[in-house]
Amino acid sequence: MIAFLFRRFDKTATGFILALALIAVLVPVFNLVVSETSAFHIPNYLVALWGKYLSYALLAVALDLVWGYCGILSLGHGAFFALGGYAMGMYLMRQIGARGVYANPILPDFMVFLNWKELPYTWYFFDHFAYAALMVVLVPSLLALVFGWFAFRSRVTGVYLSIITQSLTYALLLAFFRNDMGFGGNNGLTDFKDIVGASIQSPSTRAALFALTAVFLALGFLVARALVTSRFGQVLAAIRDAESRTRFLGYRVEHYKLLVFVVSAAMAGIAGALYVPQVGIINPSEFAPANSIEAVIWVAVGGRGTLVGAAIGAVLVNFAKTWLTGTSPEFWLYGLGALFILVTLFLPKGIVGALAARFGQRGEGDAA
Amino acid sequence: MNPDLTDSILYLDAVSVSFDGFRALNDLSLVVGRGELRAIIGPNGAGKTTMMDVVTGKTRPDNGTVVFDGSTDLTAMDEAAIAALGIGRKFQKPTVFDGQTVEDNLLLALEGPRSAVSSLFGWRSRVAVEQVLDVLAIVRLGDLRAKLAGSLSHGQKQWLEIGMLLAQNPKLLLVDEPVAGMTDAETEETARLLTSIAGDHAVVVVEHDMSFVRTLNCKVTCLHEGSVLAEGSIDLVSANDRVIDVYLGR
Numbered sequence: 001m002i003a004f005l006f007r008r009f010d011k012t013a014t015g016f017i018l019a020l021a022l023i024a025v026l027v028p029v030f031n032l033v034v035s036e037t038s039a040f041h042i043p044n045y046l047v048a049l050w051g052k053y054l055s056y057a058l059l060a061v062a063l064d065l066v067w068g069y070c071g072i073l074s075l076g077h078g079a080f081f082a083l084g085g086y087a088m089g090m091y092l093m094r095q096i097g098a099r100g101v102y103a104n105p106i107l108p109d110f111m112v113f114l115n116w117k118e119l120p121y122t123w124y125f126f127d128h129f130a131y132a133a134l135m136v137v138l139v140p141s142l143l144a145l146v147f148g149w150f151a152f153r154s155r156v157t158g159v160y161l162s163i164i165t166q167s168l169t170y171a172l173l174l175a176f177f178r179n180d181m182g183f184g185g186n187n188g189l190t191d192f193k194d195i196v197g198a199s200i201q202s203p204s205t206r207a208a209l210f211a212l213t214a215v216f217l218a219l220g221f222l223v224a225r226a227l228v229t230s231r232f233g234q235v236l237a238a239i240r241d242a243e244s245r246t247r248f249l250g251y252r253v254e255h256y257k258l259l260v261f262v263v264s265a266a267m268a269g270i271a272g273a274l275y276v277p278q279v280g281i282i283n284p285s286e287f288a289p290a291n292s293i294e295a296v297i298w299v300a301v302g303g304r305g306t307l308v309g310a311a312i313g314a315v316l317v318n319f320a321k322t323w324l325t326g327t328s329p330e331f332w333l334y335g336l337g338a339l340f341i342l343v344t345l346f347l348p349k350g351i352v353g354a355l356a357a358r359f360g361q362r363g364e365g366d367a368a
Numbered sequence: 369m370n371p372d373l374t375d376s377i378l379y380l381d382a383v384s385v386s387f388d389g390f391r392a393l394n395d396l397s398l399v400v401g402r403g404e405l406r407a408i409i410g411p412n413g414a415g416k417t418t419m420m421d422v423v424t425g426k427t428r429p430d431n432g433t434v435v436f437d438g439s440t441d442l443t444a445m446d447e448a449a450i451a452a453l454g455i456g457r458k459f460q461k462p463t464v465f466d467g468q469t470v471e472d473n474l475l476l477a478l479e480g481p482r483s484a485v486s487s488l489f490g491w492r493s494r495v496a497v498e499q500v501l502d503v504l505a506i507v508r509l510g511d512l513r514a515k516l517a518g519s520l521s522h523g524q525k526q527w528l529e530i531g532m533l534l535a536q537n538p539k540l541l542l543v544d545e546p547v548a549g550m551t552d553a554e555t556e557e558t559a560r561l562l563t564s565i566a567g568d569h570a571v572v573v574v575e576h577d578m579s580f581v582r583t584l585n586c587k588v589t590c591l592h593e594g595s596v597l598a599e600g601s602i603d604l605v606s607a608n609d610r611v612i613d614v615y616l617g618r
Contacts, residue, residue, distance in 0.1 A: 232488045
């Protein structure tokens with residue numbers, strides 16, 4: 001299994017994994033060990049912020065896996081991210097217990113507020129972390145399985161597929177807005193206290209969450225890379241470049257698409273689950289189509305079909321977003337639009353793709 | 369069962385296909401024997417490509433039967449299942465995987481398991497690479513093995529696609545216009561190659577180039593308006609008045 005993950009490694013991949021390992025160790029150290037008066041101290045808010053970036057990076061890697069390598073342009077990947085986030089949020093809600101405003105040991109505050117008497121069955125077992133962790137992976141995967149089964153079997157491709165993925169996330173947005181869905185309506189889930197027994201606000205928990213996100217990003221990258229460099233990945237690229245030719249060679253295109261789509265959805269779900277405890281809230285706006293489109297932009301900026309580029313693009317664009325929305329919020333959306341146009345025009349292979357071309361290394365999408 | 373039917377590799381009986389009222393295939397019946405080399409000619413719109421679409425599962429016929437290998441009815445199967453039975457197809461416009469190397473194109477085509485799960489494991493076994501080298505030698509692309517398929521010339525792509533068919537090792541090869549855009553020398557080579565493949569595999573070639581068809585030296589079927597107009601040796605078919613009227617010209 002380990003050998004499977006690390007085969008056909010190149011310099012970029014090794015560098016990326018080492019960089020992640022390094023920040024997984026150094027950021028917590030500079031946050032917790034280095035004194036607050038030191039210039040090298042990393043403040044708590046930055047740890048949470050960069051943890052958020054890394055969970056976005058994992059979402060971007062998941063998206064790049066389907067878009068960059070199999071040509072499935074999902075404009076609804078935010079849905080899988082949000083579902084993973086909700087599964088984690090439900091666990092965190094149930095950890096609050098009697099410490100909520102209404103001090104109900106079983107029901108989360110919003111249910112008491114809505115005069116509900118019993119916990120809905122969807123919330124059963126979410127007080128167990130293992131069960132919640134399972135749901136983080138299972139719910140997005142199952143949705144991807146059912147959705148993908150119908151879409152790929154009916155041979156919905158290209159822009160039509162993009163539109164229905166967009167509709168999927170929009171439908172979920174509307175559904176989760178409803179109070180009677182039982183997921184907190186438009187307020188979503190928040191006011192978390194503990195995660196696996198540790199206070200979610202404490203700097204050490206934050207640092208641990210950050211390190212964990214870096215680890216999961218590395219794992220997600222390794223899994224995605226192992227997939228795309230295997231024979232499976234070769235068939236994916238074949239599907240991306242000439243789908244019907246691949247069928248005539250005897251490959252069941254829909255099975256390949258379904259498998260990669262489900263793996264990607266699971267990865268996006270994990271990203272969402274890592275995101276929620278670090279930002280402290282999950283609400284239906286995470287299902288907003290604009291979020292999914294933004295994720296596509298991260299991947300395009302970083303370099304579609306490179307995996308590393310997707311992660312870098314996610315971090316860079318979100319860093320720019322934080323900075324620009326801080327200094328001149330009204331310009332952010334223009335900036336994002338301009339960025340997308342500029343990248344499409346001048347860096348069609350994204351940052352990493354352009355660098356690879358410049359330094360003579362073939363992008364991973366081209367390499368077999 | 370009809371003995372003629374069990375003996376043939378491909379048997380089309382009264383196959384009809386219409387697109388928006390246009391009858392692309394009209395009661396077409398056609399029998400191809402095992403290991404036979406067959407050339408299909410006919411004017412544009414005669415139904416040559418539609419016939420291939422029906423056999424490979426791309427188009428479902430409105431009526432009629434298509435029997436492969438004496439017993440399997442193809443009309444209810446999809447492309448992947450039909451390909452798995454042993455029917456390979458080369459398209460009119462060469463379609464290779466541009467982003468992958470010549471060698472990888474052949475590895476993709478190579479006979480073997482096709483399921484998504486099996487593809488996660490197993491990659492470039494020594495045997496597979498040897499088989500690919502054999503095919504590369506046959507189609508004379510050995511020197512271009514590590515090149516991206518997208519960088520090949522038109523003729524080379526045609527050859528690569530024929531190589532992919534060989535790697536697939538199908539019982540029946542459907543070859544749509546293999547020499548379009550080839551030089552005379554390449555055309556000659558292709559004729560030699562296809563003739564040598566026949567015997568082990570049945571080969572159906574659709575082609576407009578009459579001198580090429582003549583070099584193939586095989587039974588010729590002329591299609592017109594979705595059905596067979598004439599069938600027999602090239603001399604017989606090209607002497608047929610109707611064939612001359614609708615296709616060859618006077």
